[in-house]
Amino acid sequence: MNWGLIGGGEGSQIGPAHRIGASLDGFFTLAAGALDIDPVKGKSFAQRLGIASDRSYADWREMLSGEMSRDDRVDLVTVATPNASHFEITKAFLDAGFNVLCEKPMTTTADQGLEIVQAADNAGKICAVNFGYSGYALVRHMRAMIARGDLGRVRLIKAEFAHGFHADASDADNPRLRWRYDPAQAGVSAVFADAGIHAFHMACFVSGQQAVNVSADFASCLDGRALEDDAMINMRMDGGAICRLWTSAIAVGRMHGLTIQVFGENGGLRWAQEWPNQLYWTPLNGRTETIERGADGLSPEADSASRVTVGHAEGMPLAFANLYMDLGAAISAQKEGRDVDPIHAHFPNARDGHHTVAVVEAAARSAERQGEWTKV
Numbered sequence: 001m002n003w004g005l006i007g008g009g010e011g012s013q014i015g016p017a018h019r020i021g022a023s024l025d026g027f028f029t030l031a032a033g034a035l036d037i038d039p040v041k042g043k044s045f046a047q048r049l050g051i052a053s054d055r056s057y058a059d060w061r062e063m064l065s066g067e068m069s070r071d072d073r074v075d076l077v078t079v080a081t082p083n084a085s086h087f088e089i090t091k092a093f094l095d096a097g098f099n100v101l102c103e104k105p106m107t108t109t110a111d112q113g114l115e116i117v118q119a120a121d122n123a124g125k126i127c128a129v130n131f132g133y134s135g136y137a138l139v140r141h142m143r144a145m146i147a148r149g150d151l152g153r154v155r156l157i158k159a160e161f162a163h164g165f166h167a168d169a170s171d172a173d174n175p176r177l178r179w180r181y182d183p184a185q186a187g188v189s190a191v192f193a194d195a196g197i198h199a200f201h202m203a204c205f206v207s208g209q210q211a212v213n214v215s216a217d218f219a220s221c222l223d224g225r226a227l228e229d230d231a232m233i234n235m236r237m238d239g240g241a242i243c244r245l246w247t248s249a250i251a252v253g254r255m256h257g258l259t260i261q262v263f264g265e266n267g268g269l270r271w272a273q274e275w276p277n278q279l280y281w282t283p284l285n286g287r288t289e290t291i292e293r294g295a296d297g298l299s300p301e302a303d304s305a306s307r308v309t310v311g312h313a314e315g316m317p318l319a320f321a322n323l324y325m326d327l328g329a330a331i332s333a334q335k336e337g338r339d340v341d342p343i344h345a346h347f348p349n350a351r352d353g354h355h356t357v358a359v360v361e362a363a364a365r366s367a368e369r370q371g372e373w374t375k376v
Protein backbone atom coordinates (compact mmCIF):
# COMPACT_ATOMS: atom_id res chain seq x y z
CA MET A 1 0.00 0.00 0.00
CA ASN A 2 1.07 3.58 -0.56
CA TRP A 3 2.11 5.63 2.44
CA GLY A 4 2.48 9.39 2.75
CA LEU A 5 4.41 11.36 5.38
CA ILE A 6 3.89 15.00 6.43
CA GLY A 7 6.66 16.45 8.60
CA GLY A 8 9.40 14.14 9.81
CA GLY A 9 11.94 15.95 7.64
CA GLU A 10 15.70 15.58 7.72
CA GLY A 11 17.02 16.05 11.27
CA SER A 12 13.59 15.80 12.87
CA GLN A 13 13.31 13.78 16.02
CA ILE A 14 10.52 11.42 15.06
CA GLY A 15 10.75 11.04 11.28
CA PRO A 16 13.27 8.14 11.25
CA ALA A 17 11.23 5.98 13.67
CA HIS A 18 8.17 6.37 11.41
CA ARG A 19 10.15 5.45 8.30
CA ILE A 20 11.61 2.35 9.95
CA GLY A 21 8.27 1.38 11.51
CA ALA A 22 6.20 1.79 8.36
CA SER A 23 8.59 -0.18 6.16
CA LEU A 24 9.22 -3.20 8.42
CA ASP A 25 6.43 -5.57 7.43
CA GLY A 26 6.06 -4.84 3.73
CA PHE A 27 2.59 -3.32 4.09
CA PHE A 28 3.64 0.21 3.15
CA THR A 29 5.90 1.92 0.63
CA LEU A 30 6.81 5.58 1.13
CA ALA A 31 5.14 7.03 -1.99
CA ALA A 32 4.45 10.68 -1.18
CA GLY A 33 5.59 13.35 1.25
CA ALA A 34 5.57 16.97 2.36
CA LEU A 35 8.40 16.46 4.76
CA ASP A 36 9.60 19.87 5.84
CA ILE A 37 8.37 23.37 6.64
CA ASP A 38 11.03 24.48 4.13
CA PRO A 39 9.70 23.28 0.72
CA VAL A 40 13.12 23.12 -0.93
CA LYS A 41 14.61 21.01 1.86
CA GLY A 42 11.48 18.88 2.00
CA LYS A 43 11.45 18.06 -1.71
CA SER A 44 15.15 17.35 -1.85
CA PHE A 45 14.97 14.99 1.17
CA ALA A 46 11.88 13.27 -0.25
CA GLN A 47 13.70 12.51 -3.49
CA ARG A 48 16.74 11.20 -1.63
CA LEU A 49 14.35 8.83 0.18
CA GLY A 50 13.15 7.54 -3.19
CA ILE A 51 9.85 9.42 -3.49
CA ALA A 52 9.03 10.28 -7.12
CA SER A 53 9.51 13.96 -7.94
CA ASP A 54 5.79 14.49 -8.76
CA ARG A 55 4.90 13.19 -5.29
CA SER A 56 7.61 15.17 -3.42
CA TYR A 57 5.32 18.00 -2.42
CA ALA A 58 6.16 21.54 -1.28
CA ASP A 59 3.50 21.49 1.46
CA TRP A 60 0.60 19.42 2.79
CA ARG A 61 -2.09 21.34 0.86
CA GLU A 62 -0.32 20.58 -2.42
CA MET A 63 -0.04 16.95 -1.29
CA LEU A 64 -3.75 16.77 -0.49
CA SER A 65 -4.83 18.01 -3.90
CA GLY A 66 -2.12 16.01 -5.70
CA GLU A 67 -3.04 12.74 -4.01
CA MET A 68 -6.80 13.28 -4.37
CA SER A 69 -6.45 13.35 -8.12
CA ARG A 70 -4.57 10.02 -8.33
CA ASP A 71 -5.92 6.48 -8.70
CA ASP A 72 -2.99 5.18 -6.63
CA ARG A 73 -3.52 7.78 -3.88
CA VAL A 74 -1.86 7.06 -0.53
CA ASP A 75 -3.68 4.53 1.67
CA LEU A 76 -2.34 6.06 4.89
CA VAL A 77 -1.01 9.52 5.76
CA THR A 78 1.19 10.08 8.82
CA VAL A 79 1.10 13.56 10.34
CA ALA A 80 4.40 14.18 12.17
CA THR A 81 4.49 17.98 12.26
CA PRO A 82 4.56 20.14 15.43
CA ASN A 83 1.41 19.93 17.56
CA ALA A 84 -0.47 23.08 16.53
CA SER A 85 -0.81 21.89 12.93
CA HIS A 86 -2.13 18.36 13.70
CA PHE A 87 -5.80 19.35 13.80
CA GLU A 88 -5.96 21.20 10.50
CA ILE A 89 -3.94 18.64 8.55
CA THR A 90 -5.58 15.55 10.07
CA LYS A 91 -9.10 16.91 9.58
CA ALA A 92 -8.42 17.95 5.98
CA PHE A 93 -7.13 14.48 5.04
CA LEU A 94 -9.95 12.64 6.88
CA ASP A 95 -12.56 14.87 5.22
CA ALA A 96 -11.03 13.99 1.86
CA GLY A 97 -11.35 10.26 2.63
CA PHE A 98 -7.79 9.32 3.65
CA ASN A 99 -6.77 7.13 6.60
CA VAL A 100 -4.54 9.05 9.01
CA LEU A 101 -1.98 8.26 11.71
CA CYS A 102 -1.55 11.49 13.68
CA GLU A 103 1.27 12.21 16.09
CA LYS A 104 0.38 12.97 19.69
CA PRO A 105 -1.11 15.14 21.07
CA MET A 106 -3.78 14.68 18.38
CA THR A 107 -5.00 18.26 18.87
CA THR A 108 -4.32 21.16 21.22
CA THR A 109 -7.93 21.41 22.49
CA ALA A 110 -10.54 18.83 23.45
CA ASP A 111 -13.14 20.50 21.18
CA GLN A 112 -10.86 19.94 18.21
CA GLY A 113 -10.33 16.35 19.39
CA LEU A 114 -14.07 15.75 19.24
CA GLU A 115 -14.18 17.22 15.72
CA ILE A 116 -11.52 14.71 14.65
CA VAL A 117 -13.51 11.81 16.16
CA GLN A 118 -16.56 13.00 14.21
CA ALA A 119 -14.59 13.56 10.99
CA ALA A 120 -13.21 10.00 11.13
CA ASP A 121 -16.68 8.57 11.84
CA ASN A 122 -18.28 10.61 9.05
CA ALA A 123 -15.62 9.59 6.55
CA GLY A 124 -15.65 5.95 7.69
CA LYS A 125 -11.85 6.14 7.77
CA ILE A 126 -9.24 5.20 10.34
CA CYS A 127 -7.73 7.90 12.51
CA ALA A 128 -4.98 6.41 14.64
CA VAL A 129 -2.81 8.31 17.13
CA ASN A 130 0.85 7.54 17.58
CA PHE A 131 1.05 6.55 21.21
CA GLY A 132 3.81 4.38 19.86
CA TYR A 133 5.01 2.99 23.19
CA SER A 134 1.78 0.98 23.35
CA GLY A 135 3.32 -1.11 20.56
CA TYR A 136 5.91 -2.71 22.83
CA ALA A 137 5.34 -6.46 23.20
CA LEU A 138 5.53 -6.39 27.01
CA VAL A 139 3.17 -3.41 27.28
CA ARG A 140 0.66 -5.45 25.29
CA HIS A 141 1.39 -8.35 27.64
CA MET A 142 0.64 -6.13 30.66
CA ARG A 143 -2.66 -5.18 29.08
CA ALA A 144 -3.48 -8.84 28.43
CA MET A 145 -2.55 -9.87 32.01
CA ILE A 146 -4.74 -7.14 33.49
CA ALA A 147 -7.64 -7.89 31.12
CA ARG A 148 -7.59 -11.61 31.95
CA GLY A 149 -7.66 -10.80 35.68
CA ASP A 150 -4.16 -11.77 36.87
CA LEU A 151 -3.97 -8.66 39.08
CA GLY A 152 -7.58 -8.78 40.25
CA ARG A 153 -9.05 -5.34 40.82
CA VAL A 154 -6.54 -2.62 39.90
CA ARG A 155 -6.02 -0.34 42.90
CA LEU A 156 -3.24 2.00 41.86
CA ILE A 157 -1.42 3.05 38.67
CA LYS A 158 1.84 5.00 38.91
CA ALA A 159 2.94 6.51 35.61
CA GLU A 160 5.98 8.68 34.90
CA PHE A 161 7.52 10.42 31.94
CA ALA A 162 10.25 12.60 33.38
CA HIS A 163 13.37 13.59 31.45
CA GLY A 164 15.98 16.31 31.85
CA PHE A 165 16.44 17.71 28.35
CA HIS A 166 14.76 21.11 28.83
CA ALA A 167 16.67 22.06 31.96
CA ASP A 168 19.31 24.33 30.41
CA ALA A 169 18.28 28.00 30.61
CA SER A 170 20.85 28.92 27.93
CA ASP A 171 18.99 26.68 25.45
CA ALA A 172 15.81 28.84 25.48
CA ASP A 173 16.21 29.93 21.85
CA ASN A 174 16.57 26.41 20.46
CA PRO A 175 13.73 26.26 17.87
CA ARG A 176 12.98 22.62 18.72
CA LEU A 177 12.31 23.62 22.35
CA ARG A 178 10.71 27.01 21.76
CA TRP A 179 7.46 25.78 20.16
CA ARG A 180 6.89 23.39 23.03
CA TYR A 181 6.64 26.28 25.57
CA ASP A 182 4.75 28.73 23.34
CA PRO A 183 0.99 28.64 24.11
CA ALA A 184 0.21 29.67 20.50
CA GLN A 185 2.04 26.54 19.26
CA ALA A 186 1.50 24.08 22.11
CA GLY A 187 -1.86 25.02 23.67
CA VAL A 188 -2.52 25.02 27.44
CA SER A 189 0.26 22.63 28.42
CA ALA A 190 3.89 21.90 27.57
CA VAL A 191 5.38 18.88 29.31
CA PHE A 192 2.10 17.12 30.13
CA ALA A 193 0.81 17.48 26.56
CA ASP A 194 4.22 16.60 25.10
CA ALA A 195 5.60 13.83 27.31
CA GLY A 196 3.26 13.04 30.22
CA ILE A 197 0.46 12.32 27.76
CA HIS A 198 2.31 9.11 26.75
CA ALA A 199 2.41 7.96 30.38
CA PHE A 200 -1.27 8.80 30.76
CA HIS A 201 -2.22 6.98 27.57
CA MET A 202 -0.25 3.97 28.78
CA ALA A 203 -2.12 4.01 32.11
CA CYS A 204 -5.40 3.87 30.17
CA PHE A 205 -4.09 1.33 27.64
CA VAL A 206 -2.88 -1.25 30.14
CA SER A 207 -5.71 -0.82 32.67
CA GLY A 208 -8.64 -0.37 30.28
CA GLN A 209 -9.75 2.61 32.40
CA GLN A 210 -10.21 6.32 31.68
CA ALA A 211 -9.84 9.36 33.94
CA VAL A 212 -12.94 11.06 35.33
CA ASN A 213 -11.47 13.56 37.84
CA VAL A 214 -8.06 15.20 38.04
CA SER A 215 -6.10 17.37 40.46
CA ALA A 216 -2.89 18.87 39.10
CA ASP A 217 0.07 20.97 40.17
CA PHE A 218 1.94 22.59 37.24
CA ALA A 219 5.27 24.41 37.68
CA SER A 220 7.51 26.42 35.36
CA CYS A 221 10.96 26.01 36.84
CA LEU A 222 12.86 28.09 34.26
CA ASP A 223 12.33 31.87 34.17
CA GLY A 224 10.25 33.15 31.29
CA ARG A 225 8.53 29.86 30.42
CA ALA A 226 4.84 30.48 29.78
CA LEU A 227 3.94 26.79 30.19
CA GLU A 228 4.81 24.09 32.72
CA ASP A 229 8.05 22.10 32.61
CA ASP A 230 7.09 19.91 35.58
CA ALA A 231 3.73 18.55 36.71
CA MET A 232 2.25 16.17 39.26
CA ILE A 233 -1.23 14.93 38.49
CA ASN A 234 -3.60 12.81 40.60
CA MET A 235 -6.50 11.10 38.91
CA ARG A 236 -9.50 8.98 39.71
CA MET A 237 -10.26 6.44 37.00
CA ASP A 238 -13.67 5.19 35.88
CA GLY A 239 -12.87 1.59 36.89
CA GLY A 240 -12.08 2.64 40.47
CA ALA A 241 -8.28 2.86 40.23
CA ILE A 242 -6.20 5.76 41.52
CA CYS A 243 -3.66 7.07 39.00
CA ARG A 244 -0.67 9.19 40.05
CA LEU A 245 1.43 10.70 37.27
CA TRP A 246 4.69 12.69 37.37
CA THR A 247 6.01 14.34 34.23
CA SER A 248 9.00 16.63 33.94
CA ALA A 249 11.43 18.14 31.45
CA ILE A 250 13.89 19.43 34.04
CA ALA A 251 14.80 16.14 35.77
CA VAL A 252 18.51 16.30 34.88
CA GLY A 253 20.03 12.84 34.55
CA ARG A 254 16.78 11.12 33.77
CA MET A 255 16.94 10.07 30.15
CA HIS A 256 13.66 8.98 28.60
CA GLY A 257 12.00 8.29 31.95
CA LEU A 258 8.76 6.61 30.81
CA THR A 259 7.71 4.02 33.39
CA ILE A 260 4.45 2.36 34.30
CA GLN A 261 3.56 0.44 37.46
CA VAL A 262 0.20 -1.17 38.12
CA PHE A 263 -0.77 -2.53 41.54
CA GLY A 264 -3.81 -4.78 41.91
CA GLU A 265 -5.30 -6.83 44.72
CA ASN A 266 -3.44 -9.96 43.53
CA GLY A 267 -0.06 -8.51 42.54
CA GLY A 268 1.97 -5.76 40.88
CA LEU A 269 3.58 -5.12 37.49
CA ARG A 270 6.49 -2.79 36.65
CA TRP A 271 7.90 -1.82 33.23
CA ALA A 272 10.29 0.90 31.99
CA GLN A 273 10.73 2.10 28.41
CA GLU A 274 14.52 2.19 28.73
CA TRP A 275 14.57 -1.55 29.61
CA PRO A 276 11.66 -2.64 27.43
CA ASN A 277 12.52 -6.32 27.14
CA GLN A 278 11.80 -7.15 30.77
CA LEU A 279 8.53 -6.90 32.69
CA TYR A 280 8.49 -7.47 36.43
CA TRP A 281 5.55 -9.32 37.98
CA THR A 282 5.16 -9.84 41.72
CA PRO A 283 2.18 -11.94 42.83
CA LEU A 284 0.79 -10.98 46.25
CA ASN A 285 3.01 -12.59 48.93
CA GLY A 286 5.12 -14.17 46.15
CA ARG A 287 8.54 -13.71 44.57
CA THR A 288 9.22 -11.25 41.76
CA GLU A 289 9.38 -12.89 38.34
CA THR A 290 11.16 -11.39 35.32
CA ILE A 291 9.09 -11.86 32.17
CA GLU A 292 11.38 -11.73 29.13
CA ARG A 293 10.07 -10.49 25.79
CA GLY A 294 10.05 -13.31 23.26
CA ALA A 295 10.00 -16.10 25.88
CA ASP A 296 7.59 -19.03 25.63
CA GLY A 297 4.21 -18.82 27.30
CA LEU A 298 3.42 -15.13 26.80
CA SER A 299 0.02 -13.87 25.66
CA PRO A 300 -0.90 -13.97 21.94
CA GLU A 301 -0.90 -10.15 22.03
CA ALA A 302 2.77 -10.15 23.14
CA ASP A 303 3.76 -12.94 20.74
CA SER A 304 2.32 -11.12 17.74
CA ALA A 305 4.18 -7.93 18.70
CA SER A 306 7.55 -9.60 19.28
CA ARG A 307 9.91 -9.65 16.28
CA VAL A 308 13.33 -11.03 17.25
CA THR A 309 14.48 -13.97 19.35
CA VAL A 310 14.38 -13.83 23.15
CA GLY A 311 17.49 -12.23 24.63
CA HIS A 312 17.97 -9.78 21.74
CA ALA A 313 17.07 -6.15 22.30
CA GLU A 314 13.97 -4.69 20.66
CA GLY A 315 13.34 -0.98 20.85
CA MET A 316 11.16 1.98 19.98
CA PRO A 317 11.11 1.82 16.13
CA LEU A 318 9.90 -1.80 16.39
CA ALA A 319 7.17 -0.69 18.80
CA PHE A 320 6.10 1.89 16.19
CA ALA A 321 6.26 -0.94 13.60
CA ASN A 322 3.61 -2.81 15.60
CA LEU A 323 1.22 0.12 15.18
CA TYR A 324 1.98 0.15 11.45
CA MET A 325 1.46 -3.64 11.30
CA ASP A 326 -1.96 -3.23 12.95
CA LEU A 327 -2.79 -0.36 10.58
CA GLY A 328 -1.65 -2.40 7.58
CA ALA A 329 -3.95 -5.24 8.65
CA ALA A 330 -6.85 -2.85 9.38
CA ILE A 331 -6.54 -0.97 6.07
CA SER A 332 -6.25 -4.26 4.12
CA ALA A 333 -9.46 -5.44 5.83
CA GLN A 334 -11.11 -2.08 5.05
CA LYS A 335 -10.20 -2.38 1.36
CA GLU A 336 -11.50 -5.95 1.21
CA GLY A 337 -14.69 -5.13 3.15
CA ARG A 338 -14.05 -7.61 5.99
CA ASP A 339 -13.49 -7.37 9.75
CA VAL A 340 -9.93 -7.05 11.00
CA ASP A 341 -8.44 -9.87 13.11
CA PRO A 342 -8.86 -8.70 16.77
CA ILE A 343 -5.14 -9.30 17.39
CA HIS A 344 -4.56 -6.22 15.19
CA ALA A 345 -7.15 -4.00 16.89
CA HIS A 346 -4.73 -2.51 19.44
CA PHE A 347 -3.68 0.74 17.79
CA PRO A 348 -4.74 3.92 19.67
CA ASN A 349 -7.51 5.78 17.86
CA ALA A 350 -9.08 9.23 17.69
CA ARG A 351 -11.20 8.53 20.80
CA ASP A 352 -7.97 7.91 22.75
CA GLY A 353 -6.53 11.06 21.19
CA HIS A 354 -9.58 13.03 22.33
CA HIS A 355 -9.65 11.61 25.89
CA THR A 356 -5.96 12.26 26.47
CA VAL A 357 -6.29 15.88 25.31
CA ALA A 358 -9.42 16.34 27.46
CA VAL A 359 -7.38 15.19 30.47
CA VAL A 360 -4.58 17.63 29.64
CA GLU A 361 -7.15 20.45 29.51
CA ALA A 362 -8.77 19.39 32.79
CA ALA A 363 -5.33 19.22 34.44
CA ALA A 364 -4.45 22.72 33.21
CA ARG A 365 -7.77 24.05 34.58
CA SER A 366 -7.13 22.31 37.91
CA ALA A 367 -3.58 23.69 38.12
CA GLU A 368 -4.91 27.23 37.57
CA ARG A 369 -7.15 26.67 40.63
CA GLN A 370 -4.38 25.36 42.91
CA GLY A 371 -5.14 21.71 42.28
CA GLU A 372 -8.92 21.82 42.70
CA TRP A 373 -10.42 18.44 41.72
CA THR A 374 -11.75 18.96 38.20
CA LYS A 375 -14.06 16.80 36.06
CA VAL A 376 -12.70 15.64 32.72
Ligand code: NAD
Pocket residue numbers: 006007008009010011012013014015034035036037038059060080081082083085103104105130131132133176194
Ligand atom coordinates in the same frame (compact mmCIF):
# COMPACT_ATOMS: atom_id res chain seq x y z
P1 NAD B 1 10.96 18.37 15.19
O1 NAD B 1 10.89 19.84 15.46
O2 NAD B 1 12.19 17.58 15.48
O3 NAD B 1 10.60 18.09 13.62
C1 NAD B 1 9.44 18.62 13.03
C2 NAD B 1 9.51 18.35 11.53
O4 NAD B 1 8.28 18.75 10.92
C3 NAD B 1 10.61 19.14 10.83
O5 NAD B 1 11.16 18.33 9.81
C4 NAD B 1 9.86 20.34 10.22
O6 NAD B 1 10.51 20.90 9.12
C5 NAD B 1 8.56 19.67 9.84
N1 NAD B 1 7.42 20.57 9.71
C6 NAD B 1 7.04 21.56 10.56
N2 NAD B 1 5.90 22.13 10.11
C7 NAD B 1 5.58 21.48 8.97
C8 NAD B 1 4.50 21.63 8.04
N3 NAD B 1 3.54 22.54 8.22
N4 NAD B 1 4.47 20.80 6.96
C9 NAD B 1 5.44 19.87 6.76
N5 NAD B 1 6.48 19.69 7.62
C10 NAD B 1 6.53 20.49 8.70
O7 NAD B 1 9.70 17.78 15.94
P2 NAD B 1 9.53 16.26 16.44
O8 NAD B 1 10.16 16.14 17.78
O9 NAD B 1 9.88 15.32 15.35
O10 NAD B 1 7.95 16.27 16.72
C11 NAD B 1 7.00 16.22 15.68
C12 NAD B 1 5.71 15.65 16.26
O11 NAD B 1 5.98 14.33 16.73
C13 NAD B 1 5.20 16.44 17.48
O12 NAD B 1 3.80 16.46 17.45
C14 NAD B 1 5.68 15.63 18.68
O13 NAD B 1 4.80 15.77 19.79
C15 NAD B 1 5.62 14.22 18.11
N6 NAD B 1 6.56 13.27 18.76
C16 NAD B 1 6.08 12.05 19.08
C17 NAD B 1 6.88 11.11 19.68
C18 NAD B 1 6.32 9.74 20.00
O14 NAD B 1 6.95 8.97 20.69
N7 NAD B 1 5.13 9.40 19.53
C19 NAD B 1 8.21 11.42 19.99
C20 NAD B 1 8.69 12.69 19.61
C21 NAD B 1 7.86 13.62 19.00
